[in-house]
Amino acid sequence: MNKAARLTTLDEQAIEYIAIGAAVLGTGGGGDPHVGKLIAMEAIRKHGPVRIVQLEELDDEGLVVPVSMIGAPTVMLEKIPSAEQLTKPLDLMERELGRKVDAVMPIEVGGGNSLVPVIAAAQRGIPLVDADAMGRAFPESQMVTFHLEGIPCSPVAMADERGNSALMHTIDGVWEERMARALTVEMGGSASICDYPVSGAQAKQSAIGGTLTLAYEIGRTLFEAKQEKLNPVQELLTKLNGHALFHGKAVDIRRRMDGGFTRGEAVFEGTGENKGKTMRLFFQNEFLLATVDDQPLAITPDLITLLDQDTGMPVTTENLKYGARVTVAGLPCDDKWRTPKGIETAGPRYFGYDFDYVPIETLVLKGGAAQ
């Protein structure tokens, strides 16, 4: 995507598109972007449109802070955050670091968290960076590109809606995940959080750029395909250079609770050119592994996303039902995830799948994708 086409401001239309795109990049998890969308809409209605900046525009010495929500998506649908709690961790961060935050960014572009930082940007009149630290959604807080490059997550600031807040110094992202999760439970199952405060230089080096624009483009493509009565799945794959891994129908979905996560497996019977074949998708909140005849066709950290064959709209692990006609689409992850540390952090073996990571391009060439 060329730079000229990148987002410069966030208005209501852009928020609509990003919410759809974030659900696609949520790869089956990441929570419902609806709440994040309404929060962002309200913020710009109150404070005006938000300025978007690219990583390249950041001052190397500037302070960039990700803002997100941590906790159970089901709780977030009920206990909507307060406006104050979404900026409070920034206050704590500033007090601890002794300086003002220059820009905020989403920690992940998949699901509800993609639009959560908008309120902080709107309220303080600071820009939102067109970047995130996953390029998708992942279930655990150390699964960010900052962690891969050894950037400290600390200080970590959290807040609940009552006015409670906490500032933590954890030795690494894995400990942050454990401690933040425990605190989240005490805070009632959802909390706001700022972690990985980075300099402009660190953000340029480690964040994944252009991802809000990417989400925007996904949403716009699906919306326009619908308007112009084009095949939305095809339009989207063309736009993203994505792979249609499989066209099929969900015939079996098994979910179980495991360590606080929903884990499971979905089985798809091939339709069209995939007739007679079976695809299995394995998930832990997000889709992480796709196999056909026990051969992997896409493996985490590459993105596996389910699109409704008719509308192109994303289907989540929670909403997937028997009979759903879907296209399983695969997108290459950012190169940062393809390093040994990236594979160790968010590769198949971390999630307990007995496969080695192979890039999706290689697998598709070898295995032959749906088209």
Add this chain to the structure above:
Amino acid sequence: MTKVTMTEPNTNQVYRIGIDVGGTNTDAALLDSNLHCVHKVKVHTTADVNEGIVEAVRRLLQESGVNGAEIRYAMLGTTHCTNAIVERKHLGRVGLIRIGAPATTAIPPLAGWDESLRTAVGPHSYIASGGYEYDGRKIASLDEAEIVELANRMKGEVDAVAVCGVFAPVNRDQEKRVGVIIREVLGADMPVTYSSEIGSIGLLERENASVLNAALLQVIAGVVRGFEEALNGFGIHAQLYICQNDGTLMKSEYALRYPILTIACGPTNSIRGAAHLSGLTDALVVDIGGTTTDIGVLVQGFPRQSSAAVDIGGIRTNFRMPDILSIGLGGGTIVRLDGADGVTVGPDSVGYDLTTRARIFGGDTLTTTDVAVKLGRAVWPGTNADAVDEAVCHKVDAVMQQSLEDAIDRMKTSADLVDVILVGGGSLLVPETLAGASRIIRPDNYDAANAIGAALGEVSGESERIYSLDDWKYDDVMQDAKESAVNEATAAGANPETVQIVSVEDIPIAYLPGNALLVKVKAAGKL
């Protein structure tokens, strides 16, 4: 058509009337003590819906010869409430108190509502202090002085009040207390809708549904009054019930409090009617009308509920709705020939004009009914199928069959074959076999399944709560949830001896400690 002729009132018979008001037709059926359909009629739905109802009852009594005094129960399924929301007409002004602060302030009430609906309900929406956590702990206490002040601001400017607290489905104490205060300030007659009685987890959607419910209170009051008057006019002094969208009934007193639960009761009436007429409790029900085919799923005698958020008049809500798949295929669906080979079926329909526009009636439009008649699937006396090309019909039939089979498959929960019950006037379109169906059942009175379903009469209750399996044994959780649902059903008018659990759903909740489990149970019993 069955017809019972009687010369004197038969005191052993307890009759009931079921009426289903649809967009096009108002169907009515008269059932006897054994729930056999004694008579049925179909009249056009009128602009003033009550006129259609009166006409249906008049014909039912006149044609069956049954004395109105022998009718003990009268059930009404209606689209009044849906229409009121879609057309933004007759809606009441609603005061909303969200019990949420300090949480929830990032999204104001009625976010995402369009201007016309917002204007209809008025400006009195507030966020007050309070709310609970998922496990029932309090987030914040109520500030009773604050509630009094908000209620005072609403004085004279609202027709009803909606109250929606964070995690109210888990703990409804604060909602109830706010209701008490509101009535102290605004009078004992001020109607109050509690979100915990309307929707499930998902604050904004439940709040939206609660406000819509409160806005519909006047509409439903008009419906009940009109129905009462219509019946009284024929000397019918029956117990009145209103159909809900889960396939059960509520007493009219109860309906006056929960009008939103009537939305989409039409398809569920058809599904319940299909179950009764076929004697099946688990099957797919395919209801084919003039314009669309609605497919629903019968599970243990009741329609399967949708798990997704549902838009009503553009407003996102999460109260229970039947899981219905609609496709643009009906008896009046227009068939087009494109070029040499292909045919397109629908999605548009000739609707009422079938008997003038269809080919077999000498018209110029090829419809699915032409195809069914040409293929000998239906006989329509006095029509001429010569003008229809048989080769084209076979192509069209293949397309219709494919789209029906796809739709049926989409509604299944497993690859196993299922029984398919066909109801509705358009069901003559369907061939004798369909892929995925073990049997195709076309019950007697299939064209009145909706009105018969309305008349059947079961009342239900529900329970929804998040349990922690660290604190509870699984069996105890289920026991608790079931008891609560049974109590609700009994409270709604079901005979306790007949109450049964009709559905149990447990959903594990990710990222919560203690193996949190959301449990939903529904119970239903006979009148």
